[in-house]
Ligand code: SAT
């Protein structure tokens with residue numbers, strides 16, 4: 001192997017620990033690395049061992065080439081500023097490759113543009129790989145990162161190898177995944193065909209004659225994020241940002257993950273996982289799916305405003321959910337190892353637990369910098385007097401534009417979270433009692449309602465809509481369909497995905513299914529004021545969920561056409577001043593008739609042939625209930 005590298009491109013192998021290098025990997029992975037090396041021609045290879053010493057090397061390199069600046073106000077924290085063209089996921093450049101297009105995306109009605117993902121042919125994907133990646137790592141270090149999603153070796157965990165030419169990505173992968181030696185050893189004992197291969201390049205080779213280092217190389221014109229589920233292959237070019245480049249996250253854990261989950265009978269979802277212990281009751285775990293930048297991180301680490309409740313966080317973004325034959329329940333793991341949260345809006349008032357987590361061992365991206373060596377963003381408490389602010393472009397802040405980018409992020413190890421759940425690394429996962437769907441709905445959608453059945457709950461997930469956020473390239477505040485909060489992350493045809501959810505009771509005999517709810521913290525009154533305080537007061541809503549889960553207590557619920565809604569006095573509003581719970585819980589019939597029409601139109605337009613019959617049936621029953629009033 002060594003000689004092959006030297007023969008082909010003179011790559012210098014940098015292997016930090018003898019005996020645990022690339023030569024220790026299984027054959028298929030070695031071949032993958034060799035082929036990628038031959039195509040991309042890096043000057044060096046760095047096989048990541050995941051050690052602290054290695055992280056220090058990454059940090060030093062990024063400081064010297066200007067990718068990051070240190071934040072002396074905190075402990076081991078840094079700030080990266082990206083190229084302003086590379087600040088969010090690019091959904092329009094993200095595709096899935098299957099032989100048959102219909103396996104990837106539903107066929108829309110004639111004349112309708114499909115909005116449920118992008119398909120690319122195998123030929124086109126091969127062509128992009130061979131042209132875009134040819135020589136793209138010239139003059140650069142190629143990092144090889146063996147990683148595990150979920151506790152290494154666990155029954156719900158999966159492994160991958162990421163190749164990248166970005167030191168920032170290698171460092172972030174060390175926070176967001178379990179990476180290094182422990183995993184590469186495990187790879188030899190596992191089925192090689194199950195290891196997901198993830199190739200990434202920022203798409204800018206280094207020219208030895210260039211004078212100034214480019215602190216954030218990227219190639220926006222040529223950016224593409226491609227997936228081939230059949231080969232468990234992810235190939236990403238041109239972007240160094242978040243979900244485009246940390247391939248273990250959305251690309252593996254959700255897109256490829258959902259295809260594996262489909263074939264193995266489980267669910268890979270865009271959901272937080274949290275434990276809730278009520279004052280005298282039993283601890284329960286729930287999952288919740290909201291679109292990107294709708295407060296999943298805030299809910300996952302909520303500080304209850306009502307005393308006596310205990311919240312513990314398992315994960316804030318992704319859940320792998322599998323039937324456990326012993327408990328007959330769904331159990332979930334958080335496949336990630338870190339938190340990649342939206343910074344703007346995070347404060348001691350909105351999310352004190354995040355604020356206790358992120359000023360240690362954290363990499364910030366596109367936040368503002370303060371003159372006392374800290375960070376700042378919109379929504380954070382004011383800086384001390386005399387402290388000045390440099391905006392996310394690195395210029396003195398002129399206060400006319402945001403100081404921090406709206407999709408600015410913090411990337412912190414999950415273990416630093418003071419309320420991390422004691423079972424967060426349990427290889428078998430935690431038992432799930434309820435699933436919450438939600439989104440930003442300024443109008444019509446009650447604070448909370450509960451589905452009548454699993455199948456009705458699936459319809460609620462499928463009809464989810466939310467105001468667009470800064471996590472992707474969409475502009476404005478229009479309400480968009482985001483079924484299951486998975487629209488940007490489906491790895492296969494959404495119609496088949498719905499069917500897979502519907503099949504759960506059939507696939508797992510005797511399963512005690514989680515109860516399904518829909519929440520909306522974002523409803524506004526006619527004069528534009530929030531109807532619900534949100535944040536720490538959301539515990540009042542979670543308390544109702546727990547009571548419904550524990551006893552199906554009908555005395556606390558009212559049946560409405562759209563589902564069970566809390567009886568007004570069953571939500572504790574003690575200590576809240578101007579909350580109009582009646583309005584927050586109301587189910588306006590005309591709004592809901594429209595909602596059904598737009599839901600029906602969505603299915604008819606987007607997947608006339610792939611919508612499962614059960615969905616049409618659920619829609620029909622919902623319509624009937626509403627008409628009866
Ligand atoms: O940029 S990420 O995809 O990692 C974050 C998100 O959109 O949820």
Ligand code: MN
Nearest residue numbers: 270292293317
């Ligand atoms: Mn997310």
